[in-house]
Amino acid sequence: MEAKTMSRDQEAGSEERGGREAVRPTAISRFGSERGSDVPDKTVGVITHDDPVFSCRGVDVFYADKQAIFNVDLDIGRHEVIAMIGPSGCGKSTFLRCLNRMNDTIEIARVSGKIELDGQDILGSNIDVVPLRARVGMVFQKPNPFPKSIYENVAYGPRIHGMARDKVELDEIVHMSLEKAGLLKEVKDRMDQPGTGLSGGQQQRLCIARAIAVSPEVILMARIEDLIDELRENYTICIVTHSMQQAARVSQRTAYFHLGYLVEVDETDRIFTNPSHKLTEDYITGRFG
Amino acid sequence: MSNTSKPNDPGGPAPPSIQRAMDKVNASLPSRYGAEKRFRIYGLLSVIVGILFLTILLTSIFAKGYTAFRQTFVTLDVYMDPAIIDPEGNRDPETLRLANYNSLIRNSLREIFPELTGRSERRKLSALVSNGAPFELQNRVMDDPSLIGQELSMAFPASADVDMLIKGKIDRSVPEDQRRLSDAQIGWIDTLREDGVLHTRWNRALLTNGDSRDPEMAGIWGAVKGSFYMLVVTLALSFPIGVAAAVYLEEFAPRNRWTDLIEININNLAAVPSIVFGLLGLAVFLNFFGMPRSAPLVGGLVLTVMTLPTVIISGRAALTSVPPSIREAALGMGASKMQTTFHHVFPLALPGMLTGTIIGMARALGESAPLLMIGMVAFIVDVPQGFTDPATALPVQIYLWADAPERAFVERTSAAIMVLLAFLIVMNGAAIYLRRRFERRW
Numbered sequence: 117m118e119a120k121t122m123s124r125d126q127e128a129g130s131e132e133r134g135g136r137e138a139v140r141p142t143a144i145s146r147f148g149s150e151r152g153s154d155v156p157d158k159t160v161g162v163i164t165h166d167d168p169v170f171s172c173r174g175v176d177v178f179y180a181d182k183q184a185i186f187n188v189d190l191d192i193g194r195h196e197v198i199a200m201i202g203p204s205g206c207g208k209s210t211f212l213r214c215l216n217r218m219n220d221t222i223e224i225a226r227v228s229g230k231i232e233l234d235g236q237d238i239l240g241s242n243i244d245v246v247p248l249r250a251r252v253g254m255v256f257q258k259p260n261p262f263p264k265s266i267y268e269n270v271a272y273g274p275r276i277h278g279m280a281r282d283k284v285e286l287d288e289i290v291h292m293s294l295e296k297a298g299l300l301k302e303v304k305d306r307m308d309q310p311g312t313g314l315s316g317g318q319q320q321r322l323c324i325a326r327a328i329a330v331s332p333e334v335i336l337m338a339r340i341e342d343l344i345d346e347l348r349e350n351y352t353i354c355i356v357t358h359s360m361q362q363a364a365r366v367s368q369r370t371a372y373f374h375l376g377y378l379v380e381v382d383e384t385d386r387i388f389t390n391p392s393h394k395l396t397e398d399y400i401t402g403r404f405g
Numbered sequence: 406m407s408n409t410s411k412p413n414d415p416g417g418p419a420p421p422s423i424q425r426a427m428d429k430v431n432a433s434l435p436s437r438y439g440a441e442k443r444f445r446i447y448g449l450l451s452v453i454v455g456i457l458f459l460t461i462l463l464t465s466i467f468a469k470g471y472t473a474f475r476q477t478f479v480t481l482d483v484y485m486d487p488a489i490i491d492p493e494g495n496r497d498p499e500t501l502r503l504a505n506y507n508s509l510i511r512n513s514l515r516e517i518f519p520e521l522t523g524r525s526e527r528r529k530l531s532a533l534v535s536n537g538a539p540f541e542l543q544n545r546v547m548d549d550p551s552l553i554g555q556e557l558s559m560a561f562p563a564s565a566d567v568d569m570l571i572k573g574k575i576d577r578s579v580p581e582d583q584r585r586l587s588d589a590q591i592g593w594i595d596t597l598r599e600d601g602v603l604h605t606r607w608n609r610a611l612l613t614n615g616d617s618r619d620p621e622m623a624g625i626w627g628a629v630k631g632s633f634y635m636l637v638v639t640l641a642l643s644f645p646i647g648v649a650a651a652v653y654l655e656e657f658a659p660r661n662r663w664t665d666l667i668e669i670n671i672n673n674l675a676a677v678p679s680i681v682f683g684l685l686g687l688a689v690f691l692n693f694f695g696m697p698r699s700a701p702l703v704g705g706l707v708l709t710v711m712t713l714p715t716v717i718i719s720g721r722a723a724l725t726s727v728p729p730s731i732r733e734a735a736l737g738m739g740a741s742k743m744q745t746t747f748h749h750v751f752p753l754a755l756p757g758m759l760t761g762t763i764i765g766m767a768r769a770l771g772e773s774a775p776l777l778m779i780g781m782v783a784f785i786v787d788v789p790q791g792f793t794d795p796a797t798a799l800p801v802q803i804y805l806w807a808d809a810p811e812r813a814f815v816e817r818t819s820a821a822i823m824v825l826l827a828f829l830i831v832m833n834g835a836a837i838y839l840r841r842r843f844e845r846r847w
Contacts, residue, residue: 221736223660250739260730262749272748273738323734330739 155374160393161382165193165369169334169352170215175229177210177219184210187229188378190371192334197353199363199384202373203404208356209257211373212336215354216252217245233334250277253332257339257356259319261311261326266303269311269322270294273330289329296346297325360400364388372396466826470819476608476621477568478560479534479597481513483542485553496550506539506546507531510561517602518593529590533597535562537622562610563603565620565813567594571605574812585812611820615788616802620813623806625821627788631701631781631796632770632828634789638705639769643712644762650713651720651758656746675714682711683778691779698780699795707775712765719761723754756840763836767829773800799825 168191177185185207192198192215200208210219217238219225231238238248250273261269270290273279280286290307294300299321303314311322320340324347327335334352340362347353348366357363363370363384370387372380372395380387380396391397398404418424487494490504511531521527538561545559546552562568566585569575571594581588597603614624658664686707690696696703727750735745776782781797782805789796797805799821806818 216737218733218737221733245736246739246741248739249737253739254737256730256733256737258730260728260734262731262734263753272735272740276738276740276744276748326734326738 154395155377156379156393159189159378160380160396161386163189163191163378163381165191165196167194168192169194169234171230171232171235172214173230173232175211175214175227175231177207177214178226178228179222180224184376185214186376190378190381192352192354193369195349195352196369197348197355197367198369198371199367200354200356200371200373201358201360201363201399202379203399205375206373207376208371208373209338211378212338212354212356213254214239215334215336216249216254217243218249218254220245250330251332252334252336253327253330255320255323255327255335255337255340259316259323261314261319261322263310263312265308266294266311266314266322267307270325270329273326277330279330293325293329294322296328297321299325360388372399374399466819466822469816470821470823472572473611473816473820474608475572475605476610477563477571477603477605479514479563479567480558480560480602480604481510481534482516482556482558483509483513484556485509485546486512487554490546490553491550496553498547501547501550502543504543504546506542510534510538510542517597517600526589529587530593533564533567533590533593535564535621536619537562537617560606562621565811566590567603568605568621569812570594571598571603572816574816611817612824615786616784616797616805617786618784620809620811620817623814623817625799625802625824627785628797628799628802628821629824630789631704631785632798634701634792634796635704635708635798636766636770638702638792639708639712640762640766642705642709643716643765646709647713647716647762647765648720648758651717651724652746652751654717655721655724656750657742671714671717675718678774679711679772680774680778682707683775685710686775687778697793697795699783699785699797700793701781701789701796701798702792703779704776704781704796704798705792707779708769708772711772711775712762712769715765715768716758716762719764720754720758723757723761724750726757727753752843756843759839759843760836763832763839767832770828770832771800771825773798773804776801799828 170190170192172188172190172192175185175188175190176183188211190211200212202208213219214227214231215238217227219227227239229239233248233252237243262272264272267290270293271280271286274286274289280289291300294303299318302318303309303322311319314322324335324337324340328347328351332351334354335347337353337355339357340355355363355367367384369381370384371378372387372391372393374395380391380393382392386392387396388400391400419427486509489508490506491497491500493500511527514530514534515521515527518530521530541561542559545557563571566575570577570586570591575584575586577584577591586594594603610622611624613626614622615627617623654664654667686703690703690706691698696706731749731753732745735749736742740748776798780795782801783795783797784805785795785797787794803818803821803825806814806821
């Protein structure tokens with residue numbers, strides 16, 4: 117794959133992409149920009165989507181005085197899987213956390229710009245984060261099951277949101293969620309065991325089951341080992357990953373972040389076969405990262 | 406050491422630069438290992454010194470105190486003379502209460518030594534039995550008036566001097582005029598002992614009586630109950646208030662100048678000498694609110710103010726130690742701040758909070774200085790029956806007894822310290838048990 121990308125790179129400048137509003141690499145002002153050495157002035161590729169769930173415009177994130185995300189514009193489409201890749205500290209996780217306002221929990225973090233979820237700006241101070249987070253679920257980078265039983269872990273969300281009328285319904289939700297997360301078979305007989313006693317991978321799937329138990333519209337996933345195919349059809353999924361194989365395999369679109377800038381967004385196939393920007397290319401060919 | 410550091414490869418000796426570096430490393434090794442060895446020895450020595458002091462302390466307390474749990478008794482056959490107890494024969498409780506029980510005991514004692522006739526000799530003889538003996542007889546008769554007219558064999562506590570002599574704490578070789586017991590009294594005591602009238606047994610009074618001027622009648626029950634009532638008040642107030650304050654400050658309060666100020670003040674309050682809280686109690690609870698003096702209620706309030714900073718600080722530490730990933734997990738599920746705190750963070754922090762609270766309680770139990778200021782240092786004979794009855798506390802009782810001139814209070818002081826230590830051990834044990842129990846719920 118590396119060789120293929122390399123050869124494509126030679127023709128990248130001259131190749132036409134009919135109908136796409138792509139920013140040509142030749143248009144990048146590489147030097148003298150206050151945005152940093154190699155970062156483009158404007159995100160390369162296609163940031164829009166026909167049927168967006170999320171529509172982000174001009175998103176900046178500051179941790180105290182340090183800016184972590186610079187002016188990100190990105191649409192996330194309905195029922196698509198979008199992968200965010202980039203080297204450590206590039207801001208991809210920070211951006212992910214903006215989407216369900218988890219950055220609110222970090223005292224020094226400040227988010228500005230506009231993030232619309234189905235046309236409603238979620239960054240407004242009048243937005244209640246509780247229903248927002250029920251709608252936009254999150255699976256964290258490090259598996260963090262509650263120190264309670266497996267059953268309680270999954271049942272917690274439906275319980276606090278009052279989603280089950282009775283015990284039978286709750287049982288059903290729990291079983292369905294574990295099934296979808298591909299964990300049911302392994303834990304069926306020990307639902308009352310602590311969730312923290314599972315292996316790392318199982319804990320991760322438990323966290324996925326916990327997130328989908330509240331039937332969210334969007335699932336934000338930070339560094340998932342394994343994405344279950346069945347989930348892809350029913351949810352909008354944003355994953356942050358270090359594994360390019362995974363990004364290439366599961367996602368329809370890929371966004372490449374670099375030093376807080378969204379450098380390039382495009383169809384996954386295009387990003388991995390014919391990236392438009394030099395930085396993207398360097399990253400996916402393993403020159404840094 | 407130097408053998409292993411030299412590479413043994415066929416490529417020849419190491420280049421000179423590497424060889425020089427390795428020589429330096431090797432040269433520094435002895436002093437590095439020496440420093441480590443010295444540090445270990447210092448550490449071990451400090452542990453040994455610590456254990457030694459503790460052993461000396463405990464040994465001296467036990468050696469002095471264990472004798473207080475036994476007490477000398479005089480078994481007398483008392484004739485319950487109706488003419489003395491109830492001359493009118495109507496069993497009126499008031500008459501029974503006021504009867505001269507002392508003379509009954511004196512009479513039965515004189516029957517053992519009929520040869521003594523002089524007034525001063527007889528007085529010295531009756532001094533062998535405790536001043537509290539008539540009250541014990543009185544209680545017995547008031548409980549069961551049918552005893553009147555019968556002859557009753559009853560064990561009365563011997564006076565403290567007799568007890569001290571039996572326990573070998575009065576030296577017989579000291580000249581008579583420097584001794585609390587005369588030669589004649591010692592002779593009677595020996596006679597009584599040979600006859601089996603005088604014997605030592607378990608000193609129940611020490612654990613069940615209130616305070617008394619007579620060491621043989623003095624007990625710690627009043628102080629234990631006083632301490633208990635105080636701790637109930639302290640626990641009932643400081644745990645909920647402290648935990649609520651800790652949870653609010655740690656989880657809900659905004660971080661600004663005001664909360665910083667509050668935090669600094671809490672930390673400072675934890676370091677304020679305890680007697681200052683006593684002054685506060687005196688000024689606020691007694692003088693301003695007009696609460697009763699010497700009452701466990703006020704003592705409990707003062708100790709609450711004193712333990713609150715400890716409870717808040719340990720509570721906040723327990724909350725901070727809950728991993729942030731748990732909070733994130735709950736918030737990410739769409740749990741509200743309140744649900745996150747009380748469903749996840751608080752249960753995980755509870756063992757730490759309980760430990761902090763119990764340690765605070767243990768400190769409150771051992772505190773005497775603030776109680777002096779609110780009048781709990783008074784000599785109180787009656788065992789308190791409620792939160793507003795005059796009472797004293799265990800450490801104050803120890804202080805009072807340590808101050809008492811009677812020889813017999815020395816061993817009782819140590820015994821009271823042993824009881825206090827036992828309570829502290831029980832409380833710390835409870836802290837460990839609770840912590841384990843709650844932690845097992847993952």
